[in-house]
Structure formats: C-alpha cells, structure tokens
Amino acid sequence: MTQPIFLVGPRGCGKTTVGLELARVCESQFVDTDHWLQTHAGQSIAEIVEKEGWESFRTRESETLEAVTAPSTIVATGGGIILAERNRQFMREKGIVIYLCAPVSTLVERLEAFPEEGQRPTLTGKPISEEVSEILAERDALYREAAHHVIDASLSPEEVVNQIVTALRLACAS
Numbered sequence: 797m798t799q800p801i802f803l804v805g806p807r808g809c810g811k812t813t814v815g816l817e818l819a820r821v822c823e824s825q826f827v828d829t830d831h832w833l834q835t836h837a838g839q840s841i842a843e844i845v846e847k848e849g850w851e852s853f854r855t856r857e858s859e860t861l862e863a864v865t866a867p868s869t870i871v872a873t874g875g876g877i878i879l880a881e882r883n884r885q886f887m888r889e890k891g892i893v894i895y896l897c898a899p900v901s902t903l904v905e906r907l908e909a910f911p912e913e914g915q916r917p918t919l920t921g922k923p924i925s926e927e928v929s930e931i932l933a934e935r936d937a938l939y940r941e942a943a944h945h946v947i948d949a950s951l952s953p954e955e956v957v958n959q960i961v962t963a964l965r966l967a968c969a970s
C-alpha cells in the first residue's frame with residue numbers, strides 16, 4: 797500500500813497514538829501535522845492562535861497537510877483539518893481517509909487525563925465536556941464525508957490498528 801493514509805477525527809480520538817502504532821505495524825513513515833507545524837513554526841499552537849488567531853492556524857494547517865503528504869506515509873491530522881473543503885478533497889484524492897470515531901464520554905475522559913494545552917487551546921471557551929459535545933455535533937458529518945472508512949476508536953490502540961489493517965485489506969481485495 798503506497799497511498800498515504802490520513803487519520804481524521806476529533807481531539808482525543810487517538811489519531812497521533814494510533815498513527816504511530818499503525819506506521820510501526822505497516823513499516824510506513826509517520827507524520828503528525830500538529831507536531832510538524834509546531835516544529836516548523838518554532839511555537840506551539842496555543843501561541844500561534846493567541847498571536848495570530850485561528851484563521852492563521854488553519855491556513856498553516858492546510859499548507860502543512862500538503863507539505864507532509866507523501867507515498868507510504870501515515871498522516872495523523874489535527875481535529876479541525878476537515879473544516880476546509882480544500883483539505884477534505886485533497887485527502888480523498890491523494891489517499892485513504894480513516895475516521896477514528898469515539899463517543900463524547902471517551903474523548904472527554906482522555907482529554908481530561910492528558911489535556912496538552914499547548915497543542916489544544918480552547919475552541920469555544922466552554923468546559924471540556926460541553927466543548928467536545930458541541931464540536932463533535934458540528935463536525936461529525938464532515939468527518940464522515942471525508943472518510944473512506946469509519947473505525948471504532950473506543951478500543952485499545954492495538955485493536956484500533958487491527959481494525960484499520962482489516963478494513964484496508966478488505967478494500968484491497970474487493
């Protein structure tokens with residue numbers, strides 16, 4: 797499989813964690829758009845948003861997506877990558893898009909345990925459980941529109957990787 801694989805889904809669904817494990821299993825390259833962007837900008841997402849606003853971050857994020865996309869690469873995206881139609885179209889055309897789908901309760905539990913505030917400044921100013929529920933309601937249809945496969949991301953990272961590998965094998969065989 798040489799097409800890039802894009803992992804999409806809300807904050808805390810496991811794109812970064814599962815992406816790393818998937819790359820190990822598939823012996824592929826791994827890149828995380830948030831990590832790449834922060835390294836190249838020399839500042840955290842929270843700093844970019846504070847100084848330049850969300851729109852500027854979204855522009856940088858789209859540029860990052862295009863810069864990191866390469867054959868045999870697993871791309872862990874940021875949760876808002878699907879907001880831009882350009883990004884949804886780009887990912888669908890260039891590779892295989894996988895939506896890591898998990899219930900609000902699971903996402904909240906993970907984000908409360910590991911908030912990583914430098915990478916995840918508040919999107920709404922609301923408490924975490926309210927924010928996760930509101931944002932997922934707004935974006936779920938966009939994740940589904942972008943995705944070739946929807947995977948249950950509430951299981952362990954190893955089980956999520958197994959589901960992805962199975963879905964990719966079945967798609968290859970059909």
Ligand SMILES: Nc1ncnc2c1ncn2[C@@H]1O[C@H](COP(=O)(O)OP(=O)(O)O)[C@@H](O)[C@H]1O
Nearest residue numbers: 806807808809810811812813906910951952953
């Ligand atoms: N499948 C999983 N099972 C349990 N914990 C997970 C799983 N996936 C991710 N986590 C944990 O949830 C937190 C957020 O995961 P992360 O991979 O950063 O999510 P994302 O990149 O989608 O925002 C991390 O602390 C990670 O260890």
Ligand SMILES: O=C(O)C1=C[C@@H](OP(=O)(O)O)[C@@H](O)[C@H](O)C1
Nearest residue numbers: 806807808874875876915916917
């Ligand atoms: O949902 C979002 O809009 C965002 C999710 C974050 O990535 P993760 O989904 O990896 O946490 C990061 O890109 C940024 O804070 C914006």
Ligand SMILES: [Mg+2]
Nearest residue numbers: 811812830872
């Ligand atoms: Mg991530």
